[in-house]
Amino acid sequence: MTSALDITQSVKPPRAVFVNFPLGHQTGPPDQPELQRRIVTDAMRAFETISTPATIVELPYVWSAQDRSWEEIDYTKGWMPARPSREAADALEAQRQAKFRRS
């Protein structure tokens, strides 16, 4: 699966399926199981249909027909949400682990 066509063309995996979605959504938007299932099913079909090494199949799904602005900002400066400081992140992680630690 890939959303980064140029990187995949450079690396050349045996088979790839490309969907033009923002990074972090290679198998679909959150809480849209029907669309996710179609993408994943298309990827499984590609195992059978691709017979030439390094083929990249492009899927027809569109992230948003009305708004293509994500293509301008994805993976550019300021696009990533601000991260907490290392100390704050470590404190959050300690809380998180305490909450979920299994016996």
Add this chain to the structure above:
Amino acid sequence: MPVAYIPRTRDLYNDFTPYRWVENDSAPFTPLTKPVADCRIALISSGGIMFRDQPRFHREDASYRRIPLDARRDDLSVWHFGYPTGDAERDVNCVFPLERMRELAAAGVIGELVDPAFSFMGGIYSARKVRDELAPQIVDELKRAHADAFFLVPA
């Protein structure tokens, strides 16, 4: 239009030496000898998926996590420095479609889903480390599990 991520990587990290992406002239290729409906398929995500009670991934982390197929979505968490993980934290199927693959196995679209699935944090600077340290361990896992193919989902 597909986004040109190689130049954007250069711009985003312009304080550093330009990243040298792996460039291959050809691809290894093993034809599938049976229908996908008869294959054992493994799910692998480089999106940085882990159990909530496991140590989180960190930068340059080349370890991987084994995620049993019966893992509950709410027990999973995400850590990756290279993409906004908010949507994947809300619904891990954005980059780790475990629930979807379970459905495809139940519906007979694929033969079986290999147990466990695997995840690592794909923002590893050194391609050598991935090729020589991480990938061989996962390949061993897949061979032991008699996987026919794997489905790699990046993030």
